[in-house]
Structure formats: structure tokens, C-alpha cells
Amino acid sequence: NAGVMQNPRHLVRRRGQEARLRCSPMKGHSHVYWYRQLPEEGLKFMVYLQKENIIDESGMPKERFSAEFPKEGPSILRIQQVVRGDSAAYFCASSPKQTNSPLHFGNGTRLTVT
Amino acid sequence: AQSVTQPDIHITVSEGASLELRCNYSYGATPYLFWYVQSPGQGLQLLLKYFSGDTLVQGIKGFEAEFKRSQSSFNLRKPSVHWSDAAEYFCAVGEGSSGDKLTFGTGTRLAVRP
Numbered sequence: 103n104a105g106v107m108q109n110p111r112h113l114v115r116r117r118g119q120e121a122r123l124r125c126s127p128m129k130g131h132s133h134v135y136w137y138r139q140l141p142e143e144g145l146k147f148m149v150y151l152q153k154e155n156i157i158d159e160s161g162m163p164k165e166r167f168s169a170e171f172p173k174e175g176p177s178i179l180r181i182q183q184v185v186r187g188d189s190a191a192y193f194c195a196s197s198p199k200q201t202n203s204p205l206h207f208g209n210g211t212r213l214t215v216t
Numbered sequence: 217a218q219s220v221t222q223p224d225i226h227i228t229v230s231e232g233a234s235l236e237l238r239c240n241y242s243y244g245a246t247p248y249l250f251w252y253v254q255s256p257g258q259g260l261q262l263l264l265k266y267f268s269g270d271t272l273v274q275g276i277k278g279f280e281a282e283f284k285r286s287q288s289s290f291n292l293r294k295p296s297v298h299w300s301d302a303a304e305y306f307c308a309v310g311e312g313s314s315g316d317k318l319t320f321g322t323g324t325r326l327a328v329r330p
Binding site: 144150208 | 252261317321
């Protein structure tokens with residue numbers, strides 16, 4: 103039973119390019135969460151999605167960031183026109199959304215903007 | 217808004233010594249509380265969780281944590297630390313009906329002396 107799969111593990115982009123981060127939840131999990139970890143900080147909530155629905159995007163920056171979780175395929179976190187401040191580790195987590203089910207985290211994508 | 221404070225940024229203990237990592241939270245309702253561990257370059261692994269019931273929670277790898285409502289604390293303990301416990305530890309509080317939207321502390325980095 104594979105865990106939460108994120109790819110790529112490492113991503114390097116130049117300023118102004120686009121970054122696409124992918125997350126496949128655990129089998130049977132229909133809820134996906136994206137968190138960002140800046141250097142020397144804890145994880146910060148970004149967005150929570152179900153299939154084809156954004157449930158809570160209160161932690162997403164207002165510009166350049168978007169997320170989707172289509173009916174088929176992985177969840178995608180997209181960052182347009184990246185800037186150096188976007189350099190961070192981006193973690194995806196999934197849940198079956200049953201009561202008292204904790205989140206399961208992937209190993210993250212480390213984005214470096216040069 | 218909920219918040220989590222981990223007052224110790226770095227802690228060093230000798231192998232075989234006991235360990236206590238502090239965590240204080242701020243949350244209006246009955247909290248869902250978690251401890252996660254992160255090894256370098258890895259994702260987060262759940263150590264233990266508290267949702268309700270017994271305030272002393274047992275987790276994996278010999279860890280336990282005690283929920284103290286009067287002190288708004290959820291400290292993590294281990295009676296005898298192993299070198300493989302060196303990692304970063306994050307306390308988190310969850311909101312929502314199943315506590316799945318997490319607010320993390322800034323983490324405590326544990327070093328273990330041989």
C-alpha cells in the first residue's frame with residue numbers, strides 16, 4: 103500500500119518560470135492538503151481539496167498560486183512566475199476524511215528558485 | 217486563531233537519557249493534538265495523536281505525550297533516547313470536524329550525544 107507520492111523530489115526553476123508540483127494521495131484517500139515549509143520554520147497550511155473541489159484555500163497566496171485535484175490523476179500545486187521567496191519544501195498530505203483519521207504526509211518537493 | 221508554541225528550538229541529550237519536548241497550544245475548543253517527526257530530507261511521520269479520552273497517549277518508537285488542559289500543554293516524552301531519534305519534532309493542533317487542518321509549531325531539533 104503505497105504512501106503519499108510526491109514528485110518531483112527536487113525542482114529548480116529560474117525566476118519567472120512556472121513550477122508544477124504533483125501529489126498522488128494514498129489509496130482510498132479522497133482529501134488532499136498542501137503545506138509549505140520555509141527554511142527553519144514549521145509547516146504552514148495552504149489549501150485543502152477534495153476531488154474537483156477546493157474546500158479551503160485560506161492559506162494560499164492571493165496571486166500566482168493555484169491548486170487542483172481533478173477527477174482523474176494527481177493533485178497539482180502550480181506556482182506561476184516564481185520568485186526567490188517561493189523557495190521552500192512543499193508537502194502534500196492525504197486523509198480518508200473519517201473521524202479521527204490523521205493526515206499522512208508525502209516526502210515533499212523541494213523547490214529552489216535561482 | 218489557534219497557535220502552537222514550541223519554546224525549545226534545539227535540544228541535545230545523551231543517548232539513554234530521558235527526553236521531554238515542550239508544546240503549548242492556543243485553541244478555543246477541545247483540541248486535536250499531534251506530534252510528528254521529520255528526519256532530514258524526509259516527510260513527516262506521525263508519532264502520536266490525541267483526540268479525546270485518556271490524557272496520556274502512547275505512540276510509536278516508545279514515545280508518549282500527556283495532554284494537560286489546565287496548562288494548555290501536550291509535551292512529548294521518551295524515557296530513554298536512542299541515537300536514531302535525532303530529528304526534528306513538530307507539535308500540531310488540528311481544527312475542523314476531524315482535526316485535519318493542522319497548525320504546526322516551529323519545531324524542536326533534537327541532537328543525541330553518543
